Amino acid sequence: MGYIEASEAVVYGRVVENVRIPYVRDEYYRTIVMPGFSDGHAHPQVIDAGLEPGRVWTNSYHWIEGRSLTIDEASLRSDLELSSRLAGLLYKRALLEGTTLIAVTGRLEANLSAWLKLPMKPRIVLLPTVMHRRGWTTVDDLEPAIRKLEGLVGDGLARLGVFVHSLRYSSREMLVKALRLAKSLRSVLGMHLSEGVRELGDLIRVIGRPPYGARIVGVHCIEDEDLQSARIQCISCPLTNLILYSRTRSDLRGVTGFGSDWPLLLGTVSRHMGVILGVFNRPLYSVLKRATIGGYRTYGLSYTGDMVAYDEGLSRILEGRARPRLVTISWQPAVVEGRLSWSGEDYNSVQRGIREAIVEAVERHGQVSRESLKLTRQIMDVEDLLAIARNLYPRVLA
Ligand SMILES: [Zn+2]
Secondary structure, eight states, X not given: OEEEEEEEEEETTEXXXXXXXXXXXXXXXXXXXXXXXXXXXXXXXXXXXXXXXXXXXXXXXXXXXXOOOSBOHHHHHHOHHHHHHHHHHHHHHHHHTTEEEEEEEEOHHHHHHHHHHOSSOOEEEEEEEEOSSTTXXXXXXXXXXXXXXXXXXXXXXXXXXXXXXXXXTSOHHHHHHHHHHHHHTTOEEXXXXXXXXXXXXXXXXXXXXXXXXXXXXXXXXXXXXXXTTTTOEEEEOHHHHHHHHSOOOOOOTTEEEEOOBSHHHHOOGGGGHHHHHHHHOOOHHHHHHIIIIIHHHHHTOOOTTOEEEESSOHHHHHTTOOOOSEEEETTEEEEETTEETTTOOOHHHHHHHHHHHHHHHHHHHBSSOGGXXXXXXXXXXXXXXXXXXXXXOTTTOO
């Protein structure tokens, strides 16, 4: 038995000095983060956001109806092999970025099979999407699959819930059924909520007032609405809000965690820290708590033994620039010396895998010729992220 020592640490959101944690052997790091970063909202199959330079959308419905995608989303989702490969690459990327929990929406079979295949995995919240649109699942389609899996995810590493895409893409009946399913699983009902339009009142008209018997997690919640009295937890995704709508909420009330939304393109929450801190400013503790333990508490997952250790100082971590040397999940090493513990892959090789998978997705499911695409350029580094946020949000990111 030994100790991990570090001169600085973020423990449950608080910055403390000179920590010493029992571990299998003696190791020394400059900074540790405990638990690691939590990414409360991620689409593992989104590799094309349909962005147009300079175009700003008014709300999510405007964006979904008006964007032109180079990849046929329904066709990609039906490609189980590629959808699953994308999810697997995301989990590896998350670990190498120090993100120890990730909540994923999209296709259940793809997201789950990729996770099960990995010898070491981030903690996961599986929130399969239901909606009334071509190529998507309904609650009735989903329920038997979820029932079958219930026992499989009881080890504290995973949680299974349901994600209603949004109020306008679901019926009242679908929402009620989804809540009933989440309640019977004693789990989570997630949804995109108030992403540019006020929707809290409409939601309450359908599901009533708390208690709901399930955790209700709204994603984005840009509008100024009283989420707390409705006991709705918000996962805020500041970066994609800024990219799509050029605005985001800067009030932490009701926000319990952060999401990256399109992590294959933009990286997971740990990489967004510069933008998140720019938007929400201080106190640092309030932001760090939400970025780390916040996601675990939002979804009710254990965080024992989840730790990220760096050779770099806290300021680099807060800018989203640092990459960890050691990552443990439930005290098991998932990243050692900056490489995946079981395969030796490093960050660059996983990024290469993502680029190759995106090119393949364009070939198999593209709606335009490959030559006219600059899709792979959408994989951005932290410098790009900060530049985007600075341009879009100059008031807070001076
Ligand atoms: Zn989303």
